[in-house]
Amino acid sequence: MSEREKIEDLKIEIAALKLALARKERELKFLQDKKDSKQDGQHGSNLSKSDIIRYSRQMIIPQIGVAGQKKLQQTSVLIIGMGGLGCPAALYLAGAGIGRFGLVDYDVVEENNLHRQLLHNEDQLGKPKVTSAAIALKRLNANLEVQHYQIQLSSSNALELVKQYDVVVDASDNVATRYLVNDACVLTGRPLVSGSALQLEGQLTVYNHADGPCYRCLYPQPPAPQTVTNCSDAGVLGAVTGVIGTLQALEVVKITLGMSDVLSSKLLLFDGENTSFRTIKLRKKSENCLICGTNPSITELVDYEEFCGAAANDKDSHLSLLKDDERMSPEQLHTLMEGKEPYTIIDVRQETEFQMCSIPGSINIPLQSLVKNIDYLQRICAERRHSNESATLVCMVCRRGNDSQLAVKRLQPLLFNSAIELRDLKGGLHSWASKVDPQFPAY
Numbered sequence: 001m002s003e004r005e006k007i008e009d010l011k012i013e014i015a016a017l018k019l020a021l022a023r024k025e026r027e028l029k030f031l032q033d034k035k036d037s038k039q040d041g042q043h044g045s046n047l048s049k050s051d052i053i054r055y056s057r058q059m060i061i062p063q064i065g066v067a068g069q070k071k072l073q074q075t076s077v078l079i080i081g082m083g084g085l086g087c088p089a090a091l092y093l094a095g096a097g098i099g100r101f102g103l104v105d106y107d108v109v110e111e112n113n114l115h116r117q118l119l120h121n122e123d124q125l126g127k128p129k130v131t132s133a134a135i136a137l138k139r140l141n142a143n144l145e146v147q148h149y150q151i152q153l154s155s156s157n158a159l160e161l162v163k164q165y166d167v168v169v170d171a172s173d174n175v176a177t178r179y180l181v182n183d184a185c186v187l188t189g190r191p192l193v194s195g196s197a198l199q200l201e202g203q204l205t206v207y208n209h210a211d212g213p214c215y216r217c218l219y220p221q222p223p224a225p226q227t228v229t230n231c232s233d234a235g236v237l238g239a240v241t242g243v244i245g246t247l248q249a250l251e252v253v254k255i256t257l258g259m260s261d262v263l264s265s266k267l268l269l270f271d272g273e274n275t276s277f278r279t280i281k282l283r284k285k286s287e288n289c290l291i292c293g294t295n296p297s298i299t300e301l302v303d304y305e306e307f308c309g310a311a312a313n314d315k316d317s318h319l320s321l322l323k324d325d326e327r328m329s330p331e332q333l334h335t336l337m338e339g340k341e342p343y344t345i346i347d348v349r350q351e352t353e354f355q356m357c358s359i360p361g362s363i364n365i366p367l368q369s370l371v372k373n374i375d376y377l378q379r380i381c382a383e384r385r386h387s388n389e390s391a392t393l394v395c396m397v398c399r400r401g402n403d404s405q406l407a408v409k410r411l412q413p414l415l416f417n418s419a420i421e422l423r424d425l426k427g428g429l430h431s432w433a434s435k436v437d438p439q440f441p442a443y
Contacts, residue, residue, distance in 0.1 A: 078165035084241030085171035092249035116238030182215035202244035212264030401428035
């Protein structure tokens with residue numbers, strides 16, 4: 001027999017032994033659950049008739065059983081963010097029988113939430129998301145204990161809140177909150193199930209669990225604010241947030257039941273475009289980590305907005321890259337449009353967004369292709385410039401006034417001493433809708 005054949009035979013034997021071991025573990029668990037059942041109440045489980053009927057389909061799974069169901073009912077979960085990830089996570093955890101929930105979100109339900117945040121509905125528009133979510137969860141199970149907090153998580157309240165719950169789900173959408181939640185979980189010894197979704201992709205991992213790394217172990221320093229995007233700016237498919245949020249619920253269940261194959265030290269990547277999953281191994285817990293390392297220097301929560309250089313929400317995430325005289329208010333742009341001075345409005349959003357809505361007369365040149373189209377921009381300005389005018393004012397426009405600033409910064413060195421004066425629309429199309437055109441669809 002060749003060495004290769006011997007190796008293959010050994011692999012087969014090892015696989016057979018693993019199957020036998022797994023079978024024995026299931027048998028032992030069954031016997032233990034049976035023993036526990038004999039010691040319990042009238043139904044042999046100390047669960048109510050309603051509980052047995054409601055959770056029967058999952059209790060008959062060997063890895064769960066009666067003992068596992070009791071663990072779920074005794075567990076409390078804090079969910080940070082009741083949006084695209086938090087809604088499916090909460091829904092499936094409530095369905096699984098988690099005993100107590102804490103729901104955290106500062107925001108209210110808006111119409112643009114409804115395509116993915118399916119705990120909310122049209123009747124809840126304008127109401128706090130945590131209230132809307134609590135109503136939906138109680139509708140599923142009236143016996144759930146749900147506490148909701150309409151607050152923005154901060155250094156002043158995070159520790160007190162996190163330590164009241166067994167497991168934390170990070171369903172937030174900004175970097176500052178991710179660092180805040182991570183640090184609060186490390187300082188209180190809580191496992192953190194972290195998910196994210198953008199466009200057609202999603203990610204999922206578990207921090208601070210089973211001696212695995214925390215968020216700071218992998219990302220000691222935050223990224224530059226201008227390099228960070230979120231679903232509010234880049235978009236997201238609702239079904240993708242549903243996939244990741246549901247998987248977050250699964251990880252919470254596995255942590256609660258003490259299962260070994262939790263996504264600690266591993267990152268799950270989901271590609272919705274080709275419906276593929278991939279799991280990669282992460283670096284181990286860092287001994288030099290500032291909060292969970294051997295000699296931590298962070299022993300209390302800090303100012304995370306200052307640390308990240310960005311707001312801890314996606315409502316007011318405005319960059320400040322330009323001077324005041326390099327910017328233009330919506331009212332000033334409107335006055336310019338009604339006058340006779342030459343001007344050009346360049347909308348730097350993606351073509352798909354430009355097709356949705358735009359300021360009349362604006363020209364679409366996406367930010368990513370702006371520099372290579374600089375000759376086209378100069379030609380447009382030259383055509384619009386009066387013969388006796390020395391310069392044409394060009395106003396860069398985007399959705400919220402961030403990419404438009406980046407556009408000005410990129411073009412300034414290229415158009416220095418040219419016949420073009422660059423400005424950006426402060427606050428973007430959102431500001432245009434609120435101050436000039438109330439009928440404009442600020443999405």
